[in-house]
Amino acid sequence: MxxxxxxxxxxxxxxxxxxxxxxxxxxxxxxxxxxxxxxxxxxxxxxxxxxxxxxxxxxxxxxxxxxxxxxxxxxxxxxxxxxIPPFKFRGLMLDSSRNAVLTVEAAKKAIMKLALLGYNALCFYTEDTYEVENEPLIGYLRGKYTIKEMKELDDFAFKFGVELFPCIQALGHMPHIFKFNRYQDVRDDERCFNVRKEKSYVLLEKMMKSASKPFRSKRIHLSMDEAHGLGLGNAFLPGKVNDPRELFVKHTIRVMKICKKLKLKPLMYGDSMVGFCGTKRFTSEQKKSIPKDLKVVYWDYYRETAKGYDNYIKEYEKAGFKPMISPGVWSWLRFWPIYPKAERNLDLFMPVAKKHGIDESLITAWGDDGNECPFNSNWPALALHAEYCWSEKADKKKLKEQVKVISGNSFDALISPWILDVVDKKSAYFRTPPSVGRAFLYDDPIMGIFSGHTFGRKLNPYYEKAYSTIKSAMKKEKANKDLLSFPLLFADVLRLKADFKQNSYKAYNAGNKAALRKMVKDASELQKRVKKLWKMQRILWLKERKPFGLDVLDLRYAGLIGRFDVFKERVNEYLSGKITSIPEFEEKPQACYGEFPRCSLRMYRDIACFHIPV
CATH class of the missing domain: 3.30.160.230 (N-acetyl-beta-d-glucosaminidase)
Structure with missing residues (x-):
């Protein structure tokens, strides 16, 4: 060559x-x-x-x-x-608020690779993980980007033709700020700013000023999505009409004035306007009142038909907006992206947007509830998005070639671990695909909250086969050994743990002490496998990310390993006659979260323990 x-x-x-x-x-x-x-x-x-x-x-x-x-x-x-690119704006929004903040060096590598794919924009979603001058509690112990770091990244991105711009929250999703006493006077509830307080706008202007300071770009993403609880906390006025939609409109107008003062060009998610996130749709008059000189972003990862996307785009157009679209890589609430769902999202969403003359797309990589998914596992979906941005019809063959040269790994190797999250392929295309592997990992070995949904099924054999499939797909891979060993170690845990609680329960209730002794041995073996998985996740995390936020996963892994110790202690005491019963094994398992496998897409707190306060 x-x-x-x-x-x-x-x-x-x-x-x-x-x-x-x-x-x-x-x-x-x-x-x-x-x-x-x-x-x-x-x-x-x-x-x-x-x-x-x-x-x-x-x-x-x-x-x-x-x-x-x-x-x-x-x-x-x-x-x-x-x-000739049908999309003029080709961006990525990377979640940097759910514990994981890329190091400056890792962010530079990401920028370079995104540029090679043809991206020309990037923003880090930072609720509180950016420096706000004279506000040391914002981003405290959260790995926030300093103004100096952001300036360094902006200079680097500029060399690659990538526009870096700030992405913050200017309304909701602010629990990491409102937990501090210092900000109680601007808090509506635990998530939203009190839009009736003047002090809120003083702080917001300070935040917007600091967020935009490091960048050449005048663009700023204000988010303002999922403003659940707006006007229903400290901003609630007893005995008066409290319409959150009216408060949203007034707040948007007020924030726009700050943007004009700071000479910023704002973007805002439009889900509240069209009732997309469970709220009531705005009236026609309310939609008209939203300033038309801001860019509305239509995020959607869920539609199962092209018509579904088409209908929402038409609703935005009727309200007077030509939206930027925002599909997703489907990396959140899981240990590895579920590529088939991301592919379906892009295959349906992008062509519909083109038909409407939309030429701006900002794909999202969220990290809800721990951000366990390694950033570098996302290249197949990011490459597919780039193909749609650059072609009238995505060339899937070219996509695989680009993934290989840019990431160093084959397309098949990088997507193969998605099978750990499903037990049948059709569930990968659910509106919200399951996350079965993650649920089984965090499932408590004694309580077995999630396992209660799978009684009567034997799933260890499924994960035994999945382990072999992933191992085969990765057999010839030479690059990124740590990255690719992570899902294999994950599968190694699951092929023994998926049926663990079910087998323990059945052995106990059948009075089969020999089987219980085997479960004690399995618990020790699982502790070894979980420790290996934990160690590899730490290695990957620290290669890509700042150490802040890794403590959350450390506590989860350590808690799981500790509960295996409790399992062994409880069962051994029962086998020795020290105790006469194990009450946790006497309560009949229930499918408390509904139908399997849909029930698996839950927060850690819902799976690990019923006693963690919501």
């Missing part, structure tokens, strides 16, 4: 260092870059010199990644590539 010679610019030096297989500052095929007025870029070569024509600087990197795939295929002959 003949490498491509790149000049010694800051961005190209990063590529040479990261991808020495394809690029060099030394001898290699020369490449000539030229700027033109046409949309998109072209790549052309007769086998020696390469010509790249581009419209915007960042397009150079998409062109280079496609060249990487040609080199990987051994194509040293004619190369003809022409791409």
């Amino acid at each position: 003949q490498k491509i010679h790149l000049e010694k610019t800051a961005a190209f030096s990063v590529l040479v260092n990261e991808y020495p297989k394809y690029f060099t500052h030394g001898n290699g095929r020369s490449i000539l870059f030229g700027k033109w007025d046409s949309e998109g870029f072209s790549v052309f070569s007769f086998g020696e010199d390469i010509s790249v024509m581009y419209n915007k600087e960042g397009e150079i990197f998409r062109a280079l990644s496609l060249l990487m795939t040609e080199l990987e295929k051994g194509n040293n002959g004619v190369i003809k590539i022409r791409q």
Whole structure:
């Protein structure tokens, strides 16, 4: 393979260092870059010199990644590539509020790879995990990005043609701020700002000013989604009409005034307006009152038909907005992304948006309830989103080629672990896909809250097969060994733990002491396997993320291992005659959360223990 010679610019030096297989500052095929007025870029070569024509600087990197795939295929002959992106804004919103905040170095690598896929925008979702000047409690012990760190990332992103911009919360989702006494006077409930208090807007202006300070971009994402409880706490006025929708409209108008003062261009999620998140739809007059000079973002990860997306887009259009769309990678509430659901979301959502003339898409990577999912497991879904942004119809073959050259791993290896979250393939396409593997991991070995939904089923054999499937998919992989060993270790736990509570319960109630002794041995073996999984998750976390937030997972793993000790103690006391019963094994298991496997998509607190306060 003949490498491509790149000049010694800051961005190209990063590529040479990261991808020495394809690029060099030394001898290699020369490449000539030229700027033109046409949309998109072209790549052309007769086998020696390469010509790249581009419209915007960042397009150079998409062109280079496609060249990487040609080199990987051994194509040293004619190369003809022409791409015009249907989507002008191609972004990622990365959740940095659910414990996981990428280190500066990991964020730089992510920016570089996103640029190679053709992304031109990135924002970190930061509820409180960014520095607010003279407010040390905001982001305290949460791994917040400092203004200096954000400035460093903005400078780096600029070299790759990626617009970095702030993404904060300007209404709800603020429990990490409102838990402090200092902010009680601006709190409505544990989530929302008190929009009747002037002090709220003083703080919000300070937050918006600090959030936008490090960036070249004047864009700011204010979020304001899922404002549950708005006006129903300290802002509630007894004996008067309290319409949260009216409060939302007035608040939006007020926040827009701050944006104009600070010369910022705001984005806002539109779910409250269209009643998308369980709230009542705004009236026509209320929709008209929302300022039209802000960009409304239509997030949706759930529709099961193209018509479903089409209907919501039409509702936004009727209200006077051309929305930016926001699909999802489906990485939240699980240990590995469930790619088939992300693929379905993109396959339906993106073409519908194109038909409406929408040319802005911001894919989301949430991390609800612990952010267990490694960031670098998301490249297949991120690459598919990029394909839709750059093509009228996504080329799934090209997608797999790009995943391979950019991540270093095959597409199949990176998506294979999704089978740990389902026990049949059709459930991957549920409106909200299950997270069975995660639920079984956190299921208490004695109480077995989640296991109560699976009595009568034997699932250890399913996970035995899943373990073999994942191992086979990863057999030839050479890169990112730690990343790929993580789901394999996860499967190794599940193939023994899925039926653990069921087997223990049945052995106890059958008076089978030999089987109970085996369960004690299984508990010891599971402790070893869980420790290996925990150790690997710590390694991956600290490779990608700041240490803050890892304590949550440490407590979960340590708690699980400790409960296995309690299990062994309780069963051994029963076997020795020290105690005459184990009451936890005498209560009949119940499917308390409904139908399996839908019941698995629960928060940790719902699975591990009934006694954790909500």
